[in-house]
Amino acid sequence: MSKEKSSRIFAKFFEQTGASAVLLNDPNSVSCCTGLEFPFATHFPEKPLGYLFSKNASSLLICPYEWTQAVLDQGWTGGVRSYDDQNADPFAYLAEQTADFLKTVFGTGEAGKERAKGKPVAVVGLEGQYISAAFQQDLDEACPDLQWVDTGELLRDVRMIKDKREIELLRTSAEKLEFGLIGALQHLEGSLEENGYTLPEFCERIRVHVYETGGTAGGIAAAPAGRGGTVWYGLPRGKFAPGELIRIEASSRYMGYWAYTSRMMTIGEATDIQKRAYRENLLLKERVVEMLSPGVKASNIFETVEELAAAEGIDFRPEFGVGHGIGTAEMEAPYLIPSDETVLREGMCIVVAVYTEGPGKELVCSKDTYCIQSGDPQCVSWYHNWEELYEVTGFRSAH
């Protein structure tokens, strides 16, 4: 999302809630509202981020020192303050800097308290479902004259609808992951004549090929195979074995936006029963895709798929839902599950993710990403014909 778009959205939020500023701490929200990509910020709970944006368009980013240069190199022109990389209490710094920023913008702090005579000087939005209880207390102590309101619903809404630039980033991201995966598969084909790849090597090949096509980061990479495929994720271990049904789970990022896929393959020619399991999965997936239109409720899609699975006798795994949004997080709202009443709108990007069971109870899934628009949804992740189960037969020996 562009900074201009986020400014417009926050203006609406300020108008609706009476808030004068917003503090974002979820790195995915910060990325969405600033256009910045961080080095896996959600994976470092002791390296908190803060992004402050005020009604008068002042902004401040607070981050660890080691990310400062990366932020500036991405063209950030707002304010930045950083704490030392090994500060034992970065949350105290974050609270202190937040208070300082708001004091500068609104004249809060002691002077404000006096002026307001017990009433809050300003209302500030925060992400109640992300920030910790202890950090909220730090904020209360640092900013005793402020009132905090939850921006969770607003941000959920904002992040669900992608603008053109975001859709293009998601498309590019999906393309790079798809090419990364196809590249790895080609090397796997080439390795069969000799000693074959280990699963860790294959997963590393996905990452290498994503990088070669221009991806900015690698996420999950797993290849649950055979009996290991009965669970969603396991560390890649051992070697590929002939006859196994294999699910590749992979995600990667491009300029802050994620791609997420699952693809299915067999080592050697697939058996009829494996092919049938795959076709059954695609049947449910097609039903989801048919329903991806503005005005359709997320929960209705799930329910329809579940009914179809029951009618066709397909071993559907409902706990996975049948899809989810994607953006600056790998999985984000809306969720195609029964409890999500979100009505689909133009600009939403959905990863269709239907899990069914194969002959050995392996999880079967072939994910694709769709952008919702008027008319048919646009698929942005299809760079190989996945209508048939991919059979790794060693057709290519050049690698």
Added chain:
Amino acid sequence: MRKLGILEKLTNEFKKTDFDAVLVFGYDHIRYLIGGALPFLGSLPPDTVAVFWIRDAEPVLIAPAYLRDTLRSGGRIRNVQPYYPYPDCRAGEEPFRRAKTSLESVLTDIIEREGLDNGKIGLTERRIPFSTARRLRKKYENIRFTSCDQWIKDLRMRKTAAELELLAELAGKTDHGLAGAAHHVMVYAARPEKGLSEIIRVHCIERGLDMTGYESLAVGASGEHTTVPWPEAPFYGVGKGKQLMEGELVRMEIRTSLDGYWSDAARLLVMGEPDDAQQKAYDDIVILRNKALDVLKPGRSCSEVARELLEFCTKRGIDLVKPHGLGHGIGVMPVEAPFIDPSDPTELQSGMVIVLTPTVKGPEGELVRSYDTVIMEEQGPRLVGWYKDWNTPYKAVKSYQHGGG
């Protein structure tokens, strides 16, 4: 999964507290309790997974149903209580008819079933989302929710013997992986940074380490790219087309893991013989390492050690890049407490593992680093994992092919 004695240790330590139960949120803490490599947890919202542990009972992992089997098979907590994204939607199937639809509904069920609604529950206040904590406090006014952040932090910092063994093994394999990659670097057949970061990762995989994605990445930065921690952002750990050039300093870094535990490694490679200024910067790192090994003692606080090292740098004219820090703990996270920093009052103890991470500025502004992992023992720190003698940097040969170039 290796037996690391974590649940046994925690069971004993739990008995020393007055908590009736502990409720643990947070990617890092959950990793510690569950064990195993579960890289995707860091991408999930913070209220997705929690561990609820009642005194004298088995810990319960509360997780979304789609993760149930993954967490059961990949972790050490067997009692996984799932919640579902829907109620009653598969009429006639028993598990779904009684489905809990959120983490909080599973938790509520356990609290009420076990009669804990007047108890004292330790809560990771630094990790639980504010709105979740607020709802729990409102619902259970008689429960005394008390922070257990420091308790779990202390437990994580002091490793079991098996954890120490694993971390030493990891440090050794990682150092071997870095040196293995360096063997393939030649001055007159130089590779690009992308190739270097790839062979660092591949050499670690070859040694049995896990490159699990996300923060598990490698950096190969040369010349001007060594002046910043993340060259060519937002391509983090990707490396692009810049070729390594004769006479340059090259930073080789990697974060990798084994059985859910991490190494955090950085070594310096010189493209040929270092010049005097480059050698001086590296010598400063060596001097600083030796000083750190001298001053790290059980019983001293991290802040005291940090101040002494900072004063030492000032006196010796060592151009330390202070904001990057001097050292940090390591375990289920590549960076964790304690921190060798003036802000950390933690007392160093036997059983802690520290990665020494001083960064010195090189002649062209390069960030010169050589990280070392040390295990704190009664008599002082024990340096682990050196594959080669790092009192000198790795010097790339001119053209002789090692293992295929």
